[in-house]
Amino acid sequence: MKFIDEKFLLHSRAAQRLYRQFAEPEPIFDYHCHLSPKDIAEDRRFRNLFEIWLEGDHYKWRAMRANGAPEKFCTGEAAPYEKFRAWAATAPRLLRNPLYHWTHLELKRYFGVDELLDERSAARIWKKANEQLARPDFSARGILKKFNVAALCTTDDPTDDLAHHKKIAADRAATRVYPAFRPDKALGVGQPAAFNAWVGRLEEAAGADIANMGDFVAALRKRHDYFHAQGCRLSDHGLTHCPASPCSDKKAAAIFARARGGRAASPEEREQFGTSMMLHFGRWDAEKGWVKQLHLGALRNNNTRLVEQLGPDTGFDGIGDFPQAQALERYLDSLEWEGCLPKVIVYNSNPVDNYAFASVIGSFQGGPAPGKMQFGSGWWFLDQKEGIEWQLNALSNIGLLSRFVGMVTDSRSFMSYPRHEYFRRVLCNLIGREMERGELPDDPALLGAMIRGICYDNARRYLALPEPPRA
Numbered sequence: 001m002k003f004i005d006e007k008f009l010l011h012s013r014a015a016q017r018l019y020r021q022f023a024e025p026e027p028i029f030d031y032h033c034h035l036s037p038k039d040i041a042e043d044r045r046f047r048n049l050f051e052i053w054l055e056g057d058h059y060k061w062r063a064m065r066a067n068g069a070p071e072k073f074c075t076g077e078a079a080p081y082e083k084f085r086a087w088a089a090t091a092p093r094l095l096r097n098p099l100y101h102w103t104h105l106e107l108k109r110y111f112g113v114d115e116l117l118d119e120r121s122a123a124r125i126w127k128k129a130n131e132q133l134a135r136p137d138f139s140a141r142g143i144l145k146k147f148n149v150a151a152l153c154t155t156d157d158p159t160d161d162l163a164h165h166k167k168i169a170a171d172r173a174a175t176r177v178y179p180a181f182r183p184d185k186a187l188g189v190g191q192p193a194a195f196n197a198w199v200g201r202l203e204e205a206a207g208a209d210i211a212n213m214g215d216f217v218a219a220l221r222k223r224h225d226y227f228h229a230q231g232c233r234l235s236d237h238g239l240t241h242c243p244a245s246p247c248s249d250k251k252a253a254a255i256f257a258r259a260r261g262g263r264a265a266s267p268e269e270r271e272q273f274g275t276s277m278m279l280h281f282g283r284w285d286a287e288k289g290w291v292k293q294l295h296l297g298a299l300r301n302n303n304t305r306l307v308e309q310l311g312p313d314t315g316f317d318g319i320g321d322f323p324q325a326q327a328l329e330r331y332l333d334s335l336e337w338e339g340c341l342p343k344v345i346v347y348n349s350n351p352v353d354n355y356a357f358a359s360v361i362g363s364f365q366g367g368p369a370p371g372k373m374q375f376g377s378g379w380w381f382l383d384q385k386e387g388i389e390w391q392l393n394a395l396s397n398i399g400l401l402s403r404f405v406g407m408v409t410d411s412r413s414f415m416s417y418p419r420h421e422y423f424r425r426v427l428c429n430l431i432g433r434e435m436e437r438g439e440l441p442d443d444p445a446l447l448g449a450m451i452r453g454i455c456y457d458n459a460r461r462y463l464a465l466p467e468p469p470r471a
């Protein structure tokens, strides 16, 4: 058997047929990623394989460190080719790690590379990839077109002026690109110095002075309106758990005032302030028909010495074991009680929470649109074959797989689009196997409609993104 051939991950004839007929032709709707809007606006060209593949990839840095590579080859000062060689030397040690699949799938789908990456093949692959990267169809937008990405949503701070998004919309780029509103920094009253610097940027963006909590909420709301006018229909929050300790507006205002004066909020006050803000955000999302994403449970910045040297998002995060279910239920219930629960997608970092998340959201379904509450695709440490299967199985057992809005890359790299192919193969493998066993009907039209929906159309309908404003 060949490694990563056309039958890759598809272990039955039915799975292969379903994939080819219903999954492969569908466009991609990548509604959560961390691509740089600047790169898309400027239609960035990549000078070499390092720039497009290794530049910001903390998954790879972690693997290289685990393989004993010195830091200079990960985030440090080594030359691009030396870093690529260190990655190539790590590759043979990645067997059974999802990076092994992704690496070879990416080399194959982007550059037609059909050999294994290691120290011996490194120079050849570097040359072959770089020759192709010099072509115009390998620009940022060229790649999005090549992978049939119909639409994508980036991840943006409320203080961002969205100038790059405006440029992309004005160019009528083939891939529609939308911002997503991620106000994590608005909850930062535990770290007054960073918080106050950010409030300064918010004042500038909103064109208003922020003297008190009322001004703060009004400025954020103004930014929410601004994002909406730019076509945004999606918010996102990265939290250890849902804050679920309601307090009075007066109390929230006092916590805000103290943080503005340089005094850090206590853990209990952070929870109260976070709850207050998350309720505001939830109401605004509901009012405007947005989708709220909750990424819950990551344990971040775990290596203090290296995070101080290298900064956040450099590969020192892990899976947290925070209690989730009750806090999530309380948060959703508060919004539901007020009649302002928006559409919500919850993503868990800890696989232990799969069934809890899938079941909690089931209590809040209902409304004119199907699948209002979504259990999101396998995230971060779980976006591999096993994690994807776990998520699909938990969702199938507890909710409606047919209404699932599908996979996202959640990636910083333009090289991650084969993740959708990977997901679709795992999905079709599950469905095809059960069809062959007689556990699902031998009815390709019925199964195919579900697969098509999960690959693309459910997300398109669910997010209901408008044509981007062309002004």
Ligand SMILES: [Zn+2]
Binding pocket: 032, 033, 034, 155, 410
């Ligand atoms: Zn993300």
